[in-house]
Amino acid sequence: MIVVISLIVVFQMLRMPSPKVEMPTYTLGTPVPTQAKYYLNNVSDAQNVSVKKEQFKEGVQTVDVTLDKTVYQVKISVIKPNLKDITKTTNFARVMAVGGSLETLFGLSSDYANDAKFSVDSKTLSPGKHTITLTLFDQSVQQQVEVVDTSKTPGNVAVKYPVKNVDLVSLIKSYLQNEKIDESSIAMVYQNLNTKDKIAFNETKTMLAAETAYLPIGMFAFDEIKAGSIAQEKVKSLIESMVLVSSSDAFSQAVSVLGGREKVYAALNTYGKSSGVTQTISATSQQTTADYLAQVIHYLYTHQNDYTDMLNYMKSGDAKTFISRHLGDTPVAHKTGYVGQVINDVAIVYESTPYALTLLSRDITGVQFVEIAFLINEWHKANQ
Secondary structure, X not given: OXXXXXXXXHHHHHHOOEEOOOOOEEEOOOOOOOEXXXXXXXXXXXXXXXXXXXXXXXXXXXXXXXXXXXXEEEXXXXXXXXXXXXXXXXXXXXXXXXXXXXXXHOOOOHHHHOOOEEOOOHHHOOOEEEEEEEEEOOEEEEEEEEEEOOOXXXXXXXXXXXXOOOOHHHHHHHHHHHOOOOHHHEEEEEEEOOOOOEEEEOOOOOEEOHHHHHHHHHHHHHHHHHHOOOOHHHHHHHHHHHHHHOOHHHHHHHHHHOOOHHHHHHHHHHOOOOOOOOOOXXXXXXXXXXHHHHHHHHHHHHOHHHOHHHHHHHHHXXXXXXXXXXXXXXXXXXXXXXXXXXXEEEEEEOOOOOEEEEEEEEOOOHHHHHHHHHHHHHHHHHOO
């Protein structure tokens, strides 16, 4: 009898909650886990503990967790996150309004905002180009930014350039002339997506694609997923990073996963083919034309049910930059590209009458690019 009771007691003790032998790992800045099974054995999925966040400091710590009024001491490994993993920096300059949020600029979540240190106060940034440094967890990352005064741009341009009953190309040329911008610096294709009317300027001129090349490559990836040629989990997150933050690392990995550069770039004529010398996007020089990218964005629009995730990425990536900067609450699905003196944007603008706009440029400022996009939008609304 005593033996049986002893065995029952031992069995019950074995079923009681106890600290995990294998040390859990916690990353600073993330929400503190409250699920009991994170810290303890012999607990259900539904059980939660109370634990104070102040106990979590870098290194191996012994923390107190409370479950049903019982305190358990659990050893846990507390580590710093890799700053590059929790920020969304790009290799091109982002556009930010005067007084804008540096946390948003770096894609930093609110979990880390209190501990983040920036090299400048956003309130002191004047219009122009700047390099900002973010320091957090003894690590630093940099982001180039072009600060623009958004309060002045739309009104000034709208007054200076009447848009009603004006030829769109003449309107753009007038702006370029007044700004002393060479006409060869701009390539544009506008298309009304209801009427199919198209207006183009320098559309077959060879221009650098920059990260707009990620648009058709992302579409190809989703086509490969749909065809069953590649597993979704192998490439989907890479495409998201390519579109949202123009990650060159994600681009390189995606191209490799999709079968290599030659295969990927050969497939780009699925979405269009320019009549210019450069028919799609050069795999070596990354040269393209507005004509080709305009066909890509039109293909995306007409096959949008096949690219739902892609369009969602495009609606949230680089929000309120370039083409979308002064369009208020109008939804815009776009892919930007920005390197050196090149600024590009390829977009679907969901006005009451939707339109597609491909705008490629070189040697103009971010403000000038935004003003041209704003003028085109004003022209579109005034002439429907």
